[in-house]
Amino acid sequence: DSGVTQTPKHLITATGQRVTLRCSPRSGDLSVYWYQQSLDQGLQFLIQYYNGEERAKGNILERFSAQQFPDLHSELNLSSLELGDSALYFCASSSWDSSNYGYTFGSGTRLTVV
């Protein structure tokens, strides 16, 4: 267990629908990042939250939105889904204390849009 929990692990839905992906960061980590990995593609940064506030934005579509709650868990909302949104979505959290800096990734949510 990496310490970052993503749910659900798999999701199958139809085009036009809306889904919510959930991420609980590792205990004590304030930053949460979302990444998208389409089939045979690299990892594309979507968005970062730090302690409830949006910190940085990457190539995130307008149909997608995210938020981080007071308990630090984060949700990524994907709406008006298209076939091309099928991908593996990763959440990561980061720790920058001197002894253990770096990023911890969840196991991902595999989204299939049919």
Added chain:
Amino acid sequence: AQKVTQAQTEISVVEKEDVTLDCVYETRDTTYYLFWYKQPPSGELVFLIRRNSFDEQNEISGRYSWNFQKSTSSFNFTITASQVVDSAVYFCALSDFGNAGNMLTFGGGTRLMVKP
């Protein structure tokens, strides 16, 4: 802007061969961090190593070794005596603090196939 390039999209070797995966990065910051991750067929991202920009010491961990050269902005990864279990996609990644955030920027990945 930061950028990571992994020029080798796919490498195929026979078991027990040595293989080097190349990684070249770009950043304007003097303080940055470099990482390698392994993504096996099961899909999860497995952390392999991190390096900060002030530590150019090469590192060896078992059959894995990393060569960090700031002069050429490279952070290459070598697997010695490759094994079938090494078959995976390997990602090099960079994080700096030049932007408002400190996200990881990944290279495109190198798919390594080790044949028995």
